[in-house]
Amino acid sequence: KAGVTQTPRYLIKTRGQQVTLSCSPISGHRSVSWYQQTPGQGLQFLFEYFSETQRNKGNFPGRFSGRQFSNSRSEMNVSTLELGDSALYLCASSLVSGAPTDTQYFGPGTRLTVL
Amino acid sequence: AQTVTQSQPEMSVQEAETVTLSCTYDTSESDYYLFWYKQPPSRQMILVIRQEAYKQQNATENRFSVNFQKAAKSFSLKISDSQLGDAAMYFCAYRSRGAGANSKLTFGKGITLSVRP
Numbered sequence: 147k148a149g150v151t152q153t154p155r156y157l158i159k160t161r162g163q164q165v166t167l168s169c170s171p172i173s174g175h176r177s178v179s180w181y182q183q184t185p186g187q188g189l190q191f192l193f194e195y196f197s198e199t200q201r202n203k204g205n206f207p208g209r210f211s212g213r214q215f216s217n218s219r220s221e222m223n224v225s226t227l228e229l230g231d232s233a234l235y236l237c238a239s240s241l242v243s244g245a246p247t248d249t250q251y252f253g254p255g256t257r258l259t260v261l
Numbered sequence: 262a263q264t265v266t267q268s269q270p271e272m273s274v275q276e277a278e279t280v281t282l283s284c285t286y287d288t289s290e291s292d293y294y295l296f297w298y299k300q301p302p303s304r305q306m307i308l309v310i311r312q313e314a315y316k317q318q319n320a321t322e323n324r325f326s327v328n329f330q331k332a333a334k335s336f337s338l339k340i341s342d343s344q345l346g347d348a349a350m351y352f353c354a355y356r357s358r359g360a361g362a363n364s365k366l367t368f369g370k371g372i373t374l375s376v377r378p
Contacts, residue, residue, distance in 0.1 A: 177364050189352065189368040202363045236306065240364050250364055252298075252306035 148173065150239050150253035158259045164225040167256045171218050171239030177201070178220040179250065180212060183234040192235075195220050196242070224258075232260045263288040263355050267369035274343045275377050281328075282338045282372050284353030292358040295329065296366070297338045301349040309351070312336065314358070340374075348376045 151170045159165050171178050180192040191204040195214035212222040218239075224231055234257050238250040264287045274280035286295070297309040312320045312329050319327050324344075328337045340347055353369040 179364050179366070181366075181368075188370045189366075191365050191367070194364050196363070202365050204365075234304065238306075238364075238366075248364065249308055249311070250366065251308075254303070254305050 150237055150251055152235075152237050152253040152256050154256060155254065156257045156259075158261065159227050160261050161227055161229060163227050164223065165227060165258060166221055166223050167235055167237075167258070169220045169222075169237030169239075169253060171220070171237075172251055175239040175241050175251075176218050177240045177242055177248075178214055178218065179238045179240075180220070180222050181236045181238065182206075183236055183255070184232075189236070192222065227260045229260050231258065233258060263290070263293075263357070263367050265353050265355050265367050265369035267353055267372050269372050270370070271373045271375070273375045273377060274340070274347075276343055276345060278343055279339060279341045280343055280374065282340070282351050282353075282374065284336045284338070284369055286334050286336065286353070286355050286369075288334070288355065290357055294356045294358055295327075295336045296354040296356070297325070297327070297336075298352045298354055298368075299347075299349045300352065300371070301346075306352075310338065343376050345376050345378060348374060350374070 153168045177196045179194040193203045194201045198214045209225045214220045234255045236255045237253045240248045240250045293314045295312045310322045324341045350371045352371045354366040
């Protein structure tokens with residue numbers, strides 16, 4: 147079974163631009179979570195989508211948004227990019243949301259650099 | 262809100278030796294899960310081991326085992342017979358289990374483990 151895939155793997159943008167990152171979960175998985183990883187803040191939860199609905203949201207400004215499609219693929223969008231948005235963005239998928247035996251599987255990440 | 266603390270930023274171990282990575286957490290919840298994730302230099306995060314808070318028995322996965330002390334809110338990872346492939350960043354993580362729980366993981370800052378040949 148194919149793992150979690152994220153595209154693109156690397157991205158360079160300039161301040162003020164917007165960016166869209168994509169995540170394809172493991173086949174059959176319906177929950178997708180997004181995390182931002184930076185050297186200073188570590189791994190921080192952005193949001194989780196389950197069955198096309200946002201289930202939970204972290205403490206990030208409204209410039210960060212996401213959505214999930216009927217095939218469970220998810221996108222996250224960052225508008226008006228700031229230098230501090232440079233980070234590794236990780237996507238994780240799981241079968242359902244919050245189930246006791248559920249395990250999250252992570253993708254390789256998208257490295258975003260904002261100049 | 263839950264917090265996870267990994268106070269050691271770096272550790273080093275000799276190949277074939279045993280190393281213990283520390284993690285403490287703070288929560289007011291009684292039911293939750295704890296995890297150790299491994300992130301090798303290739304960046305793909307991999308689940309190493311998980312522990313259910315309601316289980317008193319410590320989880321074990323081959324060379325990896327945990328020491329779960331619920332009262333002390335401590336969750337350490339022991340790696341036995343360390344191998345070069347164990348070199349990575351290790352993250353301790355917390356997930357709620359109660360009603361309305363979702364998949365959100367709260368991570369510690371991580372610890373970089375190096376293995377000396």
